[in-house]
């Protein structure tokens with residue numbers, strides 16, 4: 270089932286895709302994200318717009334996506350299940366589609382405990398797998414979540430989901446990915462990969478089950494600025510594995526930022542050769558300006574053009 | 577059972593600051609078992625409040641009573657004569673008891689001494705844990721007897737989320753990931769295939785989202 274997503278066209282025609290991530294600001298100006306969009310637009314095929322990531326209040330992902338689309342970069346709107354019930358999710362996504370958004374990434378969302386509104390009530394009316402299923406049904410069977418028919422103009426999103434090979438139980442991670450594909454996910458972005466060996470084992474299991482033939486998997490990478498950043502991810506973020514040698518390498522480096530970029534480029538080059546991986550998702554958190562260099566030096570520039 | 581915990585005493589004292597005589601009502605039900613509002617706790621609270629007020633040169637008179645169950649109006653009626661000359665009633669029951677007392681004695685100031693926390697049990701002495709979210713449509717048969725509604729921080733029905741690591745939930749190293757427990761149990765039972773079924777969205781109308789609930793058994797209704 271085709272959509273108007275450029276990312277889908279690219280992936281379906283066998284190109285190795287490159288996506289990035291833009292985090293909306295903690296204020297009401299789009300100046301910064303528009304700047305980032307212009308900077309990234311020739312280097313990536315689409316960019317995620319996070320949805321109040323880590324439960325910090327930020328400019329709306331859909332609003333930010335419209336700004337980014339206006340700058341000529343294709344957005345992937347993230348939609349978490351944390352803040353909206355099924356009424357708000359459907360309404361916001363109908364609105365997003367009407368504004369020209371064509372890619373959707375469904376996720377549970379980080380619990381609000383570590384955000385800036387820890388006393389908030391969370392929603393979790395539906396979970397990410399149910400969201401994928403319901404959005405896919407909305408597109409392909411023209412039904413609202415309730416089952417009521419959509420008479421015309423159903424939103425036709427290219428539907429994505431996330432997978433975390435570094436969370437537990439490891440043996441179930443591939444099964445849960447398969448469950449997301451069963452539910453209707455068409456592309457997958459993974460959590461940032463630092464433990465390459467574990468990711469390779471994950472991909473092996475993916476190939477054993479033939480999942481890579483049913484879904485486009487984009488491997489997540491993150492350039493690290495310092496050994497402290499690496500250590501923080503290693504010890505304080507649940508569902509993340511950062512091997513000690515990466516921390517050490519950054520510690521020893523004369524210019525840790527350079528080293529972080531080098532590591533990321535090495536990772537991408539490695540990932541490109543893993544069978545079943547169809548693209549890379551670069552999450553340069555608050556460091557968007559390094560993405561062009563990373564893309565270029567990983568041999569992924571120029572980006573292919575699609576109609 | 578219902579697990580409750582006593583509010584800070586200074587908060588309780590504040591609620592009755594302008595009273596000279598109060599009735600403290602304990603409950604012999606759940607809150608006795610969870611050591612929050614039984615006979616012993618009622619007496620201790622009464623004594624503590626009296627001492628506090630004496631130190632403030634503003635003595636407080638207390639009367640105590642323990643109802644068999646405050647969640648049953650029939651057991652509240654037995655204290656009618658104790659209520660007459662007090663300025664306020666402090667209930668050491670769960671929120672249900674406080675409300676039944678307030679309903680019966682409409683001209684009385686009724687205050688809660690406890691925070692009603694959750695439905696759960698006691699694994700070891702002195703530790704209570706939440707086990708059921710009162711969703712009104714139990715799914716334990718699909719999740720190996722472990723409740724995803726209340727024991728998963730995100731009430732995920734198709735878990736575990738990407739924050740599950742080393743058996744713990746992303747919100748705290750002190751909280752077990754319910755979905756890790758579900759996975760382990762389903763695996764041990766040889767039923768992992770069950771976890772591959774996509775669980776449909778839940779009907780929350782059977783939970784609090786459908787408005788205040790009532791359970792009716794016409795066959796046992798009298799009159």
Ligand code: SF4
Pocket residue numbers: 707708709710711712713714715716723724725726
């Ligand atoms: S599924 Fe619902 S009824 Fe069953 S234990 Fe969980 S919250 Fe309680």
Ligand code: SF4
Pocket residue numbers: 727728729730731732735736737738739740741744745746747752753754755756
């Ligand atoms: S870590 Fe486990 S318990 Fe916590 S939210 Fe995720 S699935 Fe639920």
